[in-house]
Amino acid sequence: MIHKTAPEVGGMGHPIKRKEDLRFIQGKGNYVDDVRLPGMVYGQLVRSPYAHARIKSINTTEAKKLPGVLAIITGEDLAKANLAWMPTLSYDKQMVLATGKVLFQSQEVAFVVAEDRYTTADAAELVEVEYEELPVVVDPHKALDPGAPILRDDREEKTNHIFHWEVGDKQATEQAFQKAPVKAKVQAFFQRCHPAPLETCGCVADFNRATGKLTVYMTSQAPHAHRTVFALVGGIPENNIRVVSPDIGGGFGNKVPVYPGYVCAIVASLTLGVPVKWIETRSENLQSTGFARDYHMTAEIAADRDGKMKALRVKTLADHGAFNAAAQPTKFPAGLFSICTGSYDFPKAFCEVDGVYTNKAPGGIAYRCSFRVTEAAYLIERAVDVLAQELKMDPAEVRRRNFIPADKFPYKCPLGWTYDSGNYEAAMKLALDKIGYEQLRKEQAEKRAKGELMGIGISSFTEIVGAGPAHTFDILGIKMFDSCEIRVHPTGKATARMGTKSQGQGHETTYAQIVAQELGIPAADITVEEGDTDTAPYGLGTYASRSTPTAGAATAMAARKIRDKAKKIAARLLECSEEDLEWEPGKFSVKGAPSKSKTIQEIAFAAYTTVTPGLEAGLEAVDYYDPPNLTFPFGTYVCVVDIDKGTGEVKVRRFLAVDDCGNIINPMIVEGQIHGGLTEGLGIAFMQQIDYDENGNVQGGSFMDYLLPTAVETPHWETDKTCTPSPHHPLGAKGVGESPNVGSPAAFVNAVVDALSHLGVRHIDMPITPWKVWSVLKEKGVTS
């Protein structure tokens, strides 16, 4: 139970307005392209037009002649410094600038530096690269064919196969399938998507030759981890590297990896001794930086005739593109995809994933997602609907019969995770009652009788977030703890710094609320700073909904350390023993004598102005929090769609999201996150795909053809919540940012398939464009 603070304190649960907004609404944010340093010059990448080709020559003569051009760096130049390749976050390596050959369209081939943006662009046009085209592998299924061209001839293993990963009890699962009277199967492709934050990636690298210090202002969701990578790869002492992540215009996982442009800007600054700015264009962002998903999945459920699930079998082919640049914990080549049993009490399960190389952009990043949980949630929620169709049972009823019961938590699932807490039936009941499910089903039946198409889709997803416990989770060996340092100043105001980095999540407000909750210092008196590695404690950054579960917990723990010290000071000031004191947010008072009290502000002043025997001066603490487990947010989403038979257009009539993310820090911010995540889910379900033609030309490389929902397509979102606190998180919180993006695609698709289920339709792959729906209707003879 969280003690509610006064509104003027603004602790947990208060919908206080955001502290960061004042600068953003006045155009005073400081995004990376706003950083302008004296003597700064500009870099631009020359990219490959081919998906697979040998580089025969690179001629920079004409480009170098252009006045204002300062340097042109090629892969051969980098190779001399042993920097032509860099490690990825998945123990693969990636070319910084191509040497020998290129492996995907838009791959980085050369880096041009000139005095201004426009000259840089002119010079990039003048770099002549001669290519010899090579056979292209686009289809991941064909990547493993005998005789398929081997893409990565740099590797010892002469195959396009990257990894095989499996988890669960294969034999017991097979046996369950042999015995089961009912089997349901779905083949679902979760298409290649891109997070497409509104701000692209970029940096300003500033090497100071006099001091030997390298400062990199960059769009980084994980500034400390990036500093360590730069130190390890570049050989610069880590104490001489400062990474500053300024305001970030959205990340969604796109800004977790290290990209070649950053490395090139750093090399250029080291070479020239001046600051070098590199900012991606939108096309570069979509065509070359971390994509997400691209999972070709098959799920089968074995069940009895009552709909009780007996086993789950999942097989997936993962297309990683030219380099395995998936951003994920080291021990999990398919991320947390093994959460694919979802909200259901499967006795047996088996899951296997194979990763392959193709001639596509590298990635596999966690787009608003805990490392493949989006793919997993989509797959199981689709498969449950297919099972319901097989059984001719209502999809809500199939879910109800198979939910992990609320009294079974903590629950160990057959694929190894221990779910911390949940009450799935309560969330679904609230959602169905609130949307009027029974009435909608009646309406649907009436409409069907009239030949109209209406569908209702349910998604009762379970998430797995907050990576993660040090015994299991690391990235390149660095454990996935996170941190907070709090300094309470003599006048009772405070500064808190974290190892995470907001990209719009509102950390400056929510972390301040945690400190306010724990210390009673008003949130308005607390400044939160992140993103500067010279000042913030080390942490692994913000992605995978991990900020609240890890750094949020660290904030509470650091505040509690401060409170412990404050108690000692209060006991001295009040001339009593610590046992005689009781705490309410903001002050210690003597038990039985409430008029004898000291506020946290008075205690802070005393901490600097008087001496408490046995105590050091000051009032500050740091905490590195290693979570004992992950957290498991969940929810039920219900989507209602109407389909135009003539055009195949799907209109989302209603969408209700019931979320349970445990105890809430700021309900306004949580709701805002849900609106945003649902809108991204809408885009994925209906609009977006980064596809490739047979020559490896990217289709979907600009906003011309990679569509983002506007305010017109976006429906009005309805939200509600249940609250099942995490038993192990110090605040009972779970994390929420990615839930709507994880849970919603299945709700949209289930609604569309539900509208067409009486025609025998079992599945339609995303993106569900009007053309796709119209094609189905035509095939079924519903439209001509």
Add this chain to the structure above:
Amino acid sequence: MAKKQLVHVKVNGRERQAEVEPRLLLVHFIREVLELTGTHIGCDTSHCGACTVLLNGKTVKSCTIFAVQAEGGEILTVEGLSMNGQLHPLQQGFKEEHGLQCGFCTPGMLLSSYALLQNNPRPSEADIRLGISGNLCRCTGYQNIVKAVQYAANMMAQGGAK
């Protein structure tokens, strides 16, 4: 390089001039020559609207016109919205209704909303959604932006500001 040309504009009420290359985009002129970095760049194809400013009272995507085309014009950017230290009702609305998260689209959204309210002081939800449909937001799902514009419309109707 083509010969530089002198461009005079009035930006946020202040006369400014500079010699620029004819090919310089208006957005680069605003951000890098005039050093008003509140106007952002989010795409290369005029789709995202992050660079939206008012030129002679009309919204333009400043990444898609040249600075020289603005010669003699009057420009309003996000930096010019607040008056005498007082936030414009739209700015207040975006803060009060949680109409922004990462803040990158916000300046463009504010300017498009400003133009909308100039032409239609009491817009319906559908009017607002259409009015901001040239501006993409990846964070908010637009719902709170709609509320923010309604907040401002109400405030302005009550005489809160022009």
